[in-house]
Amino acid sequence: MLRLEDLKIPDVEPVNLTITPGECIGLSGESGSGKTRLLRAIADMDEHGGQVYEEDIAQGLVKAHEWRRRVMLLPAESQWWFDSVDQHFSARAEHIEALGFEQDVMGWNISRCSSGEKQRLSILRMMANCPRVLLLDEPTANLDASNVARVEDMIRNYLSKHHAIAIWVGHDAAQLQRVSQRQYHLGEGRLMKVGEA
Amino acid sequence: MKTEFIALTAPDLMLASLLVLALIGLGARLRLGVSRTLTIAAIRTTVQLLLVGLILEAVFTQAKLPWIMLIVLVMMTVAAWEILARQKRKLKGWWGFGVSAFSLFISSFFITLLALFIVIKADPWYTPQYAIPLLGMLLGNTMNGIALGMDRLVQTAWQQRAVIEQRLMLGQKDTEAIRDIARDSMRAGMIPIINAMAAAGVVSLPGMMTGQILAGSPPVEAVKYQILIMFLVTSGTGFAVITVLQLITRRMFDSRERLRFDRLLREPR
Numbered sequence: 001m002l003r004l005e006d007l008k009i010p011d012v013e014p015v016n017l018t019i020t021p022g023e024c025i026g027l028s029g030e031s032g033s034g035k036t037r038l039l040r041a042i043a044d045m046d047e048h049g050g051q052v053y054e055e056d057i058a059q060g061l062v063k064a065h066e067w068r069r070r071v072m073l074l075p076a077e078s079q080w081w082f083d084s085v086d087q088h089f090s091a092r093a094e095h096i097e098a099l100g101f102e103q104d105v106m107g108w109n110i111s112r113c114s115s116g117e118k119q120r121l122s123i124l125r126m127m128a129n130c131p132r133v134l135l136l137d138e139p140t141a142n143l144d145a146s147n148v149a150r151v152e153d154m155i156r157n158y159l160s161k162h163h164a165i166a167i168w169v170g171h172d173a174a175q176l177q178r179v180s181q182r183q184y185h186l187g188e189g190r191l192m193k194v195g196e197a
Numbered sequence: 198m199k200t201e202f203i204a205l206t207a208p209d210l211m212l213a214s215l216l217v218l219a220l221i222g223l224g225a226r227l228r229l230g231v232s233r234t235l236t237i238a239a240i241r242t243t244v245q246l247l248l249v250g251l252i253l254e255a256v257f258t259q260a261k262l263p264w265i266m267l268i269v270l271v272m273m274t275v276a277a278w279e280i281l282a283r284q285k286r287k288l289k290g291w292w293g294f295g296v297s298a299f300s301l302f303i304s305s306f307f308i309t310l311l312a313l314f315i316v317i318k319a320d321p322w323y324t325p326q327y328a329i330p331l332l333g334m335l336l337g338n339t340m341n342g343i344a345l346g347m348d349r350l351v352q353t354a355w356q357q358r359a360v361i362e363q364r365l366m367l368g369q370k371d372t373e374a375i376r377d378i379a380r381d382s383m384r385a386g387m388i389p390i391i392n393a394m395a396a397a398g399v400v401s402l403p404g405m406m407t408g409q410i411l412a413g414s415p416p417v418e419a420v421k422y423q424i425l426i427m428f429l430v431t432s433g434t435g436f437a438v439i440t441v442l443q444l445i446t447r448r449m450f451d452s453r454e455r456l457r458f459d460r461l462l463r464e465p466r
Contacts (some may be wrong), residue, residue: 043366044453064454069368079363081377090367129368 001055002042002071002133002165008049009037015050015191017184021163024155026176028169028194029186035169036076038186039135042167043073054133072131076138078122080110085121091128098154099124100147116142123151127158134159134166140175152179202413214239256325265323269306269332276301276340283344286351287463296444300343304437305335308429316425334405334426335433338390342434343441346386350445351461353378361456371450379442386438390431397427 001021006014012034019025029035041048044064052059054071062070082088086106096103099120113121119142126134134155140148156179159166168179176183183194217239225232256264277298281288288296309332313319319327354361354375364374397403398420405426409419451457 045362045366045455047451047455060453064452065365065368065370068366072368073366075363075366077359079360081357081360081364125367 001053003053003056004042004050005053006050007038007041007052009034009041009046011189012038012186013190017191019165019167021165022159023182024159024166024168024180026168026170026180026183026194027186028171028173028176028183033186034189035186036137038191039073039137039167039169042133043068043071043135045073069129070131071133071135072126072129073135074122074126074137074139076141078118078125080118082110084109085113088125089128091130093124093128095124095127095154095158098150098157100150116144116147119143120147120151123154127154130162132162132164134164136166136168138170139168140170148175155179253325253329256329260321260323260325262323265325265328268329272332272336273298273301273306276305276336280340280344280347284348284351286348286355288347288351288461289463292448296441296448297343297347300437300440300444301336301339303440304433305332305339308433308436309335312425312429330405331426331429335430338430339433339437341389342386342438345389346382346438347441347445349385350378350382350442353381354449355458355462358456358458365454365456371454372446375446375449379446382442383438386441387435390434394427394431397423403427 002017002019004015004017006016008014015038017025027035027038037046040046042052044052044059044067052071054067059067080088084106085108086093089106093106096105101120101124105121110118119139123139136155139155140151143151152175155166155168158164166180168176170176173183185192185194217235221232221235221239224230224235252268256268277294280297280301281293284293287293309328312331313322313328317327317331322328357378361374361378365371393401393403403423403426406416406419406423409422410416445461448461449457451460
């Protein structure tokens with residue numbers, strides 16, 4: 001379970017939200033509305049007010065890097081700092097085929113990867129850590145239709161198999177309907193449930 | 198030791214200055230645009246060195262501790278200020294100065310003390326003839342090392358802030374996320390002195406040793422001093438760069454292992 005209690009980020013009213021195991025929340029909103037900042041606050045990447053609990057453990061009571069290993073943020077633009085793919089993995093990658101790669105992908109050179117390949121690889125890299133909470137910032141923005149479907153399936157399977165939690169930020173309302181059980185909209189400084197007035 | 202010492206006279210120096218004047222004239226004729234700066238630099242070096250010579254002569258004959266401490270203080274302040282002036286990304290005012298001064302202090306100052314007490318054993322220990330040149334050489338080199346290492350660390354971390362944050366997001370500790378950059382900065386700070394040690398005596402004759410030989414010391418005696426200085430300077434630079442890297446990376450991340458340039462740099466964005 002992930003619980004946001006009066007989570008405060010600049011220009012947004014305090015956010016209260018509870019997400020149950022296995023559940024995915026869809027989050028939309030215009031750019032600049034604070035979606036990314038909200039995810040960063042949950043991952044404790046920025047200073048923020050309020051409290052976040054994961055499995056009833058308060059964010060501030062765990063070491064920051066341990067928190068981020070459980071509550072992992074996938075940024076919209078992935079970063080790579082070594083030459084080859086496998087150097088960026090802290091554990092054995094699973095789901096390689098599920099994301100449309102062959103096993104040899106781990107030996108690839110980063111510089112020859114396209115932006116779409118990097119995006120899928122960054123998802124693999126995140127999943128290798130087996131996070132309890134996935135904070136996905138536009139995880140399929142650079143992907144073609146078949147790969148979008150692969151990512152959606154893989155995340156869905158992961159959540160149900162591990163009773164994990166996800167917040168999926170995206171602009172495609174139809175996609176958010178597909179992947180999430182509840183959809184929220186961030187706008188005019190407030191988080192509102194989609195479909196409620 | 199000073200059996201073969203030949204004192205220079207004013208005409209000797211004037212003869213040498215003719216060379217510089219000739220260079221200035223040629224530069225002006227070819228419009229190379231160096232004559233002005235060259236003139237100023239030549240005058241500066243003459244005046245500054247003469248002044249320092251006079252001050253040192255006064256201090257050497259007096260050998261009073263308070264005066265020596267004053268000179269030491271001035272040297273360290275200027276060195277700390279010089280480190281900050283060489284940074285591309287400006288650190289926050291007093292904090293930046295404090296870091297530079299502290300690292301200079303715990304390396305140059307203590308190593309000079311160590312050398313004076315344990316190795317040279319002059320009497321009294323602060324005999325300015327040993328203390329001040331020793332400190333000067335240490336300060337000059339540690340200053341370079343600190344300036345280079347600090348600049349590399351802050352500059353690279355700023356350019357690669359997205360990478361550092363990505364590594365943090367993947368659950369790496371702050372020390373882990375900055376490790377490659379810190380390692381690189383350590384190398385940047387140490388390379389000049391490592392090169393100097395490797396090339397010493399083969400490619401270049403170090404200045405101090407050359408000076409001693411010119412002043413009539415037997416070469417082997419001069420070499421012994423030079424080796425001592427090399428070791429002191431290397432360890433001083435190394436400890437100083439390590440200190441500076443530690444202090445800055447600690448400042449760069451807060452207690453929740455977040456990247457916080459707003460705590461480090463003068464203009465937060």
